[in-house]
Amino acid sequence: MSAHKPIKKAVFPVAGLGTRFLPATKAIPKEMLPIIDRPLIQYAVDEAREAGIEQLIFVTGRGKTAIVEHFDMAFELETTMKDRAKTLEVLEPTRIQPGNLVAVRQQVPLGLGHAIWCARAIVGDEPFAIFLPDELMIGKPGCMKQMVEAYNEVGGNLISVLEVPEEEVSSYGVIDPGARNGSLTEVRGLVEKPKREDAPSNLIISGRYILQPEVMRVLEGQQKGAGGEIQLTDAMARMIGTQPFHAVTFAGRRYDCGSKVGFVEATLALALEREDMADDVRAIMRKLLG
Numbered sequence: 001m002s003a004h005k006p007i008k009k010a011v012f013p014v015a016g017l018g019t020r021f022l023p024a025t026k027a028i029p030k031e032m033l034p035i036i037d038r039p040l041i042q043y044a045v046d047e048a049r050e051a052g053i054e055q056l057i058f059v060t061g062r063g064k065t066a067i068v069e070h071f072d073m074a075f076e077l078e079t080t081m082k083d084r085a086k087t088l089e090v091l092e093p094t095r096i097q098p099g100n101l102v103a104v105r106q107q108v109p110l111g112l113g114h115a116i117w118c119a120r121a122i123v124g125d126e127p128f129a130i131f132l133p134d135e136l137m138i139g140k141p142g143c144m145k146q147m148v149e150a151y152n153e154v155g156g157n158l159i160s161v162l163e164v165p166e167e168e169v170s171s172y173g174v175i176d177p178g179a180r181n182g183s184l185t186e187v188r189g190l191v192e193k194p195k196r197e198d199a200p201s202n203l204i205i206s207g208r209y210i211l212q213p214e215v216m217r218v219l220e221g222q223q224k225g226a227g228g229e230i231q232l233t234d235a236m237a238r239m240i241g242t243q244p245f246h247a248v249t250f251a252g253r254r255y256d257c258g259s260k261v262g263f264v265e266a267t268l269a270l271a272l273e274r275e276d277m278a279d280d281v282r283a284i285m286r287k288l289l290g
Contacts, residue, residue, distance in 0.1 A: 058102070113222065173193070174194055184249075186246060214239065
């Protein structure tokens with residue numbers, strides 16, 4: 001049994017406007033856009049539950065009620081399906097017990113750090129996970145489960161990282177690495193979008209975090225950073241040196257579903273892994289490429 005407080009809560013910042021996907025996101029939250037037949041937010045929630053997380057905190061904004069609806073019981077739909085002798089198994093992942101789903105509003109778009117701070121009352125004095133649902137992490141076990149296993153060993157704060165080619169580092173947040181031990185790397189610093197020649201490593205931060213509740217106090221007193229927003233990276237950087245801080249290199253794949261190309265890539269990649277459609281999709285791709 002680990003001596004560290006278990007990770008039972010997760011925050012999902014889902015208040016963004018999704019402007020890159022307009023007009024699709026005019027009336028539908030971007031987190032509800034499906035990769036094949038599951039909305040993006042569902043993949044993140046499944047990953048959280050696999051990691052033993054019980055309470056899901058959605059930081060939402062205006063027009064985002066569909067996300068909460070998705071995890072509610074759809075009485076009419078389920079009754080109709082039962083009457084037609086259709087299996088309800090497909091809806092199983094969308095069921096969350098009452099009390100285990102909490103929605104809080106981020107009323108002004110002041111950045112990711114501010115969105116996390118909006119969940120402070122529900123997080124309380126517990127360590128918690130953060131999921132950025134735009135980043136689709138596919139692995140066995142899932143990314144958060146890998147992180148929780150590492151957390152049980154070292155405690156403190158953790159971020160998920162991936163190795164990228166050096167020419168790509170300037171698009172991401174990058175860690176300044178200390179000692180390495182397998183997939184665990186000590187974090188000595190965080191650098192947001194460095195020039196290639198200034199980058200301390202090629203390990204980029206990918207949207208999964210485990211943070212101690214003290215980050216809320218740091219966010220509380222924090223000035224606005226880049227782009228006039230309250231940046232989570234700045235708050236995390238200020239915790240380095242006061243608590244253990246590690247990066248976990250994710251054994252798996254990441255798809256950036258915040259971009260259209262990444263969204264299409266994820267759709268094709270996951271379709272090719274599904275027994276019910278892989279052969280058909282492969283044939284369609286060959287035809288299109290021919």
